[in-house]
Amino acid sequence: MTHILLRHRDIPDLNKFEVYKKNGGFAAFKKAVTKMQPTEVTDVVKNSGLRGRGGAGFPTGMKWSFIDNKNWPHYVVANADESEPGTFKDREIMEGNPFQFLEGLALASYAVGATAAYVYLRGEFWELAAFLDEKIAEMEEAGYLGDKLFGTGYSLKIFTHLGAGAYICGEETALLESLEGKRGQPRVRPPFPPSYGLYGKPTIINNVETFTNVPLILANGADWYKSMGTADSAGVKVFSLSGRVRKPGNYELPFGTTFRQLIYEHGGGIQEGRPVKAIMPAGASSSLIVVDDKVLDTPMDYATVRTLGADLGSASVIVLDDTVSLDWVINKTIHFFKHESCGKCTTCREGTFWMRNITDRIHSGNGSQGDVDLLLNVARQMQGKCLCALGEFSTMAVVTGIERFPQDFKKVVKA
């Protein structure tokens, strides 16, 4: 198929300015700035059915329309913090198709009247940030960024900003705190960023993949985009496939593709031809899905995955085969969340600490069934009481792992 986001796989050297331009690049941005009202841009995005690709799936155009027009200046921020275990799509998009991402960011900025936009990259993307800086400079040079663009009154600058190793900064208000030069700890919400964001000003934050959809939506129209995917989830998604599959990697597919198609047709099936035991469709934050034939034939969109007792999230599909024990899996995920807890709210700070102690006891073979029950109890007690989604996410694999795979825990506890 022809790619929409991973277009660099079809067009060689798409990350070079001239190549991107020759393939229709920047036409949508130029047309928007010279011939469209900002609200018209938002309307097209709204009508396309595009939903946020960072995990929450919030309708993108609706988010943009929430921008507070009584308070200025406005900012747009690209969330390029990509830190969810199992997610590695934004990096490929920015490396392979950087201009389409930056053009989408520019279109969003025009739509909400922002004259400065930031790309917040995780600190590990050090080389990528330098690469994006070059691309931004090329756009400035060619007159696609800077003052009074295309002879209009609209000006825009884009800046990169490197984080420094903190998963929590993928949470949008923690990201804003970090960008303001503070510790990356989430804010109490409401107010939400479209009314109170960067420096207290109205701010739109979207994921890299979300922005990258926008130029082609503007170029081809909302109906074109809606014709792909499902009624609930329009368009295409980059699925990051990892775990025990033969061919892990990014696969851009329409929403509604089944797990079986992703894992077997694209991912080449499971190593050694083993059966799939469980799937985590949203990375380490995911609930664990017990896999049978019916599950494998389930179409992946936001609403349908929910009927399996999980969320599609950022579509970071981690596949576990029958060699993997769930007590080990949750030991891994709990250690991750314990390490990444920002410490601001007691529930998450203390909860992940005690979950870590209990899971270590169980995993080392020194636990009892009572410890498994206690772990489940702690995780359930945390739910609904954390300041942000990170704390809630830390419990998902624990609760669903113990509830849906009790035999894996019976095997490791002392009688």
Next chain:
Amino acid sequence: MSLEKTHPKEVKQILSKYPPEHKRSAVMPLLYLAQREEGYVNKAAMQDIAQMLEITETEVASIVGFYTLYHDEKAGKYRMQVCTDLPCALRGADEFMQNLCGNLGIKVGETTPDGVVTLEAVTCLAACDKAPMFQIQGPNGIKYHENMTVDRTMELVETLKKSDRGVK
């Protein structure tokens, strides 16, 4: 010595990214700049940055403490940071790490006796399809090494050690 004296061009460029009334935003890029030479941020550098941004030294130190890529203690010249999170572990990252420890003769968190490599276990680096993998944080920034074997990693370590001796 102040960063404004030693790296005037870089400091100016960093500050230009943020509104002048919100120059505190520059604390993270300035810390990277301060860390570049010695691989960690010393007290004097924190004081210098605090003064430049008109915030307290404690506020700067709290940033150093919060984020894992800033360090306040000297370690090996190169920090080899191996991802051992779930997706990488499903592709052999734990065994890779164990073998690496054996070959380097150090435990996770330790530094080789010549002070060149510190071995660290870190959380997800967004390269889950290319495990085993690690990044090297060194004087010239951060570089990814993906689809690695222990043999190729040991060759890389030798190269780093040689180039280190060459510098001296």
